[in-house]
Amino acid sequence: MESNLVSISNINGCVIIPTYNNDRTLARVVREVLEYVPSDRVIIVNDGATDSTPEILKTFEKEVTILVNEVNKGKGFSLRKAFKFAQEKGYDNAITIDSDGQHYPSDIPVLIEQAIQNPGAVIMGSRNMNQEGVPQKSSFGNKFSNFWFKVETWITLPDTQTGFRIYPLKPLRKIWLLTNKFELEIEVIVKLAWRFVPFVAVPIQVKYDPDERVSHFRPARDFTRISILNTCLVLIALIWYYPRKLFSVQTWKVIKHEAIKPEESNFKKALSIGFGFFMGIVPLWGFQLLIGIPLAVLFRMNKVLFIAAANISIPPMIPFIIYGSFICGQLFLTGETNPAQLVDLSLESIKNNAVQYFVGACIFATIAFILSFLVSFALLKIFRKEPPTNPK
Structure with a gap:
């Protein structure tokens, strides 16, 4: 029936x-x-x-x-x-x-x-x-x-x-x-x-x-299968789906709304920008977005602002990021800086000073996070009205 x-x-x-x-x-x-x-x-x-x-x-x-x-x-x-x-x-x-x-x-x-x-x-x-x-x-x-x-x-x-x-x-x-x-x-x-x-x-x-x-x-067996599948799907999404989606007109509207998000606080926007700078600089080359995007989703950050800020690690900026990381590493590990040592920024020099680079990159990323957060929060406070806490 x-x-x-x-x-x-x-x-x-x-x-x-x-x-x-x-x-x-x-x-x-x-x-x-x-x-x-x-x-x-x-x-x-x-x-x-x-x-x-x-x-x-x-x-x-x-x-x-x-x-x-x-x-x-x-x-x-x-x-x-x-x-x-x-x-x-x-x-x-x-x-x-x-x-x-x-x-x-x-x-x-x-x-x-x-x-x-x-x-x-x-x-x-x-x-x-x-x-x-x-x-x-x-x-x-x-x-x-x-x-x-x-x-x-x-x-x-x-x-x-x-x-x-x-x-x-x-x-x-x-x-x-x-x-x-x-x-x-x-x-x-x-x-x-x-x-x-x-x-x-x-x-x-x-x-x-x-x-x-x-x-x-079966939790162990099937959860493992699902985890492997999700790993593959995330990689495909990063390589194929995300770029494809970015070219759709509807997506640009979604991106615009996500970036502006009238109901979102200035603090959350500034935090998203700061976290983007941090992930763009921290020494996780090739995995910044793979790790950062799930964290941005988990902590309900502004994903558009995060991704935009994380792109500080684009090729033209990489020498400056490496240089800043080495300087921070020198200062932290030896108490002084020697810019002359960094004239030859080759893969060999990075390899020979891996610890210095890694420590310095983490410090440099943290400094970038703090500064970008403070600057963006101050600018947002000046140019953007804070949304009501409990909108009716």
């Missing part, structure tokens, strides 16, 4: 249910999904289950489409298989829902309504991870995932690990997905964001019943 509120046919969609050894909850989830979606639009992927899942699915095989992995391949593999099948059937959208019973199929109409209002967007069912009963590891993992998603895409989402989503299938045709396990759900949304597909977060219900729910997430 299809919902009286909205019809999945309005978005030309289907429902995908990947499942692996969830026989406690599978039948209930399928029955409840069928209350809102016609059976010919339901696709179940049996990912090599070894419990009573095959027997349960036999009771639905005349109603729904069942795809089978002969051996367990992983949730990501199952989703990719179902996406391809749905695309071949001509669907435009696919709703994914987990079979472990944590999601309420009654929220399907809520997601469909948002998909109708936001055609072509990824609709993310956002769980309340602070409610009672949510496992601590799930809450931490979600915060971890949200943080890296923002670093990789500049998009803030409250729940990037939700399995209850609506995917637009057309842009998925253009994406090369590599992963097969839980990390696919991170990979796919990052790569969709890189193609400027919009995202909409929708609050949904969630249920964590320890008596019936079986989680196949």
